[in-house]
Amino acid sequence: MGRGGGGGGSHHSSHHSSSHTHHASSSSYHSSRSSYSHSSRSNRNYRSNGSYGGGSSGGGSSGSGCSGCFGTLVSMIFIFFAVGVAVFALAQRTGTELDIPFVNYFLIERSTTNREPLPSAKCDPIDTWYQDDWGDWIDETGEEDALIKGLKYFYEKTGVQPYLWITGEDGQNYKYQETVEQLGEERYKEMFGDDEGHVIIIFREYPNASSEYICTVTPGYDAETQVMDEQAREIVLDFIDYYYTDSEMNEGQFFGTAFEKAGDRIMMKQLSFRQMGIIAAVAVIVVIGICIVANIVKKRKIAVAKQKTLQAQEQAKQAKAVADQKKTDFDRKKYEDNLETQYVAVNCPNCGASNIKIRKTTVGYCDYCGTAIKVDQYGNVTISSGDQADT
Secondary structure, eight states, rough: TTTTTTTSSOOOOOOOOOTSSSSSSSSOOOOOOOOOOOOBOOOOOOTSSSSOOOOHHHHHHHOOOOHHHHHHHHHHHHHHHHHHHHHHHHHHHHHHOSHHHHHHHTSSSSOOOOOOOOOOGGGOSSSOEESSSSSSSSSTTHHHHHHHHHHHHHHHHHHHHEEEOOOOOOGGGSSHHHHHHHHHHHHHHHTTTOOEEEEEEEEEETSSSSOOOEEEEEOOOOHHHTOOOOOHHHHHHHHHHHHHHHHTSSSHHHHHHHHHHHHHHHTTTOOHHHHHHHHHHHHHHHHHHHHHHHHHHHHHHHHHHHHHHHHHHHHHHHHHHHHHHHHHHHHHHHHHHHHHTTEEEEOOOTTOOEEEEEEEEEEEEEEOOOEEEEOOTTEEEEEEOTTOOOO
16 A cells, blocks of 8 residues: 555655644553553644655754954854754744755754663564554565565664554544544554553554544553653654655665664653753854954954054164154264364464464464464464464
8 A cells, every 4th residue: 555545656645733633653651550642632634735844843841344254254153053043944844844854853852861761571572573464564575675674683682573564444533633642542452561661653644634644653661761751752753753754765665774773762861952052052052152253363463464564664664763863963974074173273473372273275363362373184284464364
């Protein structure tokens, strides 16, 4: 028969609210000590226009210039983070599927609990692994091998032996979550009695209702208390939801892969979505902080470089001023020294006064008698005639 009620083709559906009449998944657990159960439900509805919803929802227990580039980077980080958080939060809160396979896989219930495999003494294995009431769900070559391989892998990982029951027309009265849970309780007692180490998975696709089905997980008390808690059951249901939509897999591969992946995840502790959100938020804050610090450091370096340039220019200006002043002083001194060599000390030829300094080729006067004294270029002294003395 296969997925889709014999309609053929690819199958995909999306989670809806629990108010819809067709249930996509539910979970319950069996206890030999009391008659209580827990279930969660979601819907799958095939869209007739051929477009598909996406993913599955886990219903678990965990809840200008450089400155312009910097601003753009910070804005992009905030927008990306905000959109991502909003999408995942909406998908989990409303059960809405997203048509993004990677995101759908990411939204499968995460395992946030450390679990140890159920001791072998608490589960007496049986040789029967599944029941196909339709007779043609697991009928193609290799389908049974793929299915049993996945069920055995789940058993090896968890210590809990799974039993898959694909109900047929005889299960037509079990259309609702409560009735399927009751069926699971009854079937568990019939098959295993007081052995509380097994888990029964009942899967029923509605005839002539493409891609609409109900699925329930019913573990024994020991299996439930040590391994198959609410979160573990949700993991099983989510992987069945996820691989149910994979049209490239046949029915045996679809169920087998779902149980293999569920076994791995149940026995591996992961970060919850909340923890991942906190880490992502901290990472964003750190990145933004690094960007801010880097921007401040860069601006500081630019300011320091500019200050050093101004200081260097000022020092160069001062050095030039000092050099210019030294050159001026040197030229003045040179001039004065040269001028000094032009003076000679002479004696007044009139009164005999000595040490009268007169520059060569000029006429000077005696400080005592006022006689005009002329000194030629060779330093020879004569009395200048009249009042026409050269100065």
